[in-house]
Amino acid sequence: METGLARKTGIVTGAGSGIGAAIASRLIAEGANVVVADINFEAAEAQVEALRSEGGNALAVRANVVYEAEVVAMVEQTVSTFGAVHILVNNAGLTRDMRITKMTDADWDIVVDVILKGSFHCTKAVLPYMNEQKWGRIINISSRAHLGNPGQANYSAAKAGLIGFTRAMSLEAGRNFVTVNAVAPGIINTEMIRSLPHWDKIRENAEKTTPIPRVGEAEDVADAVAFLASERASYISGDVLHVTGGRY
Template sequence: MPGVQDRVALVTGAAQGIGAAIAARLAADGAKVGVLDLQQEAAQAVADEITAAGGTAIGLGADVSKRDQVQAAVDTLVGEYGGLHILINNAGVLRDNLLFKMTDDDWTMVMEVHLRGAFLCSQIAQKHMVEAKYGRIVCMSSTSALGNRGQSNYSTAKAGLQGLAKTLAIELGPFGVTSNAIAPGFIETAMTKATAERTGTTIEAMREAVAAAVPVRRGGVPDDIANTVAFFAGEESGYVTGQVIYVDGGRGLL
């Protein structure tokens, strides 16, 4: 099956966690991958791991909220591999706080990285996809899009990404470009570990609590999200667009 073989992919926020797992999965499936993160050195380290495993990847440094930096990264990727067919809008930050404690900077930082970043990357990437009459865009949302205490900024941004994904599906569909969103639940990463510690618990306790609350009786791992990305990114998924998949172990059923 064609899948992502010989396609060129850009994964933002890919120096660790979910982004790194997505980059590794796409490369293992045959894509040439641009590993993009704020710190180019960290992105290159992931790219080097992919290359050592037999894949093809390049590390790219950019602040996704800065148009000139995104444009430069895309230009480098296209110059290296000859195109851009798959975009995974994964870059994100947390600035959690209750509404009455949240600062303007807390709100703005989350909006800039999640929403402006996804807008800029999508706008710049779509030019190459439309020219090729082929493209796959995946926006990383969250179950927090449904609302979550202490995350008015993050929840709003993640809900916005679902709206962006659906709108891109409408606008870009006639040009062979699909656009979908994935909404992870609890996924064990360095970010969730830091959240656990900040809230006075441990990642182990958080994992056990989640496992007890979902039908599949376990927490999620980055590969669970990478598997879903692989489905959306594949050539065979060209009739699937404008969708949001909640990858949360079935928590939404309860």
């Protein structure tokens, strides 16, 4: 399928590893220029080296999306290097899982700030460029957790809020042919989830209870993002694409 992403430029936040790294790789495979943004600059650089070894055109940028000044600098560097910004993937996020009676303000704030405030800062920074060129794709990485998970009040609230943000932005941006959508992954096989002490139990349970009986891969999410970023999805906006194997 021709995606029309060749020579487009995309920013992927939290792309130093996991789902973000897979998305960056998928966009590179489609011929796009990619900015690999991460708070861990060494991880971002390592991903860029791998992408360049495959013939891709990539740039590593350190950015903490919680801070607007760092986001603005990231977008300015993107435009200075590649001449434009066409795609934004708001992927940066983290978890601080625990029951709410043990959750501190700091546990709540860091999760909500990175996911929601980070997406706000990045979207605000790229939208003027997308509006001017009358073309843009903003894809927010939500989660099946937007439906609620025990021990994840902060994460579930942030990911649900991201869907509301997605729909509001789609209404603001549509007149300039900028689409805004969300992808909501289920259980995805990443280094972060494999590091959990009960990973084997999670995987076994997923294989038993998910209609498609396997754990998702980061590439499954990357494929969904590539579709929503493509010309083929130009009339889809304000929607949520679940990548869960049918688990809700």
